[in-house]
Amino acid sequence: MAFTRKILGHGIGLRTKHFAQHLAARPPVDWVEVVSENFMAPGGRPVAVLEKVRRDVPVVLHGVSLSIGSTDPLSESYLGQLAELAGRIEPAWISDHLCWGSHGGRYAHDLWPLPYTEEAIRHVVARVEHVQEVLGRQILLENVSSYVAFRASEMEEWEFLAEVADRADCGILLDVNNVYVSARNHGFDPHAYLAAVPAARVGQIHLAGHSDKGRYLLDTHDHEVPAPVWDLYRETVLRLGPVSTLIEWDDNVPPLERLVEESRRATAIEAEALAPPFRRAVP
């Protein structure tokens, strides 16, 4: 079983606020990520913009509704729509979250953590295998930020993530901000997390901002990437080498130029981290 990392460079999310600029000119970024569900309905302006952007740069489909960890049956109609979208857009890859967000057929529009157990690993792996069969390709699963934990957990989050990726033969979308947020909320060492992530499985990185609520950090994606997350990104690049990296800025979306600037900062940090003498695997 193997996973091949595609290196696209540094990208940004495609946001409605920037549609006109994307239509007017090629975006000054290496690639673009879109929320899959926003483009599943054929026709309309969003799809026209996406098709234009796809002619300009590589596109990645990032879903929020797969609910891979739920005990509900996987939605075959959702998978069908995702496969159809992928057929039209030919994305560089497709990703979603290692979480659950539905129960009894009702979707919560939230990304809840799973119990880190052998039973949950087997459950998720079987479902990832089915998804990959339907889509005819490997998917990437993202670590989510969390605020609660299950007493039933038998292992650390990073062990769970690594086991799922290995047994399902899928990739990992490593959200460095989520690692930082969850580390603070649960009191674990983010460096231990990064050290344990299987480098060969990581196909993409997310960077984002969060909000400090005092007793906990909230994953808000509503402002620039904070300094501690940039520090963790530098460490991640040193451990993994170059990885396609995306700035997630979903609320209080800034002007396109500011978003591009944030992406270029990631480019600069990666270049600086990997400049000779580059030694992988920091102590």
Ligand SMILES: [Fe+2]
């Ligand atoms: Fe993310």
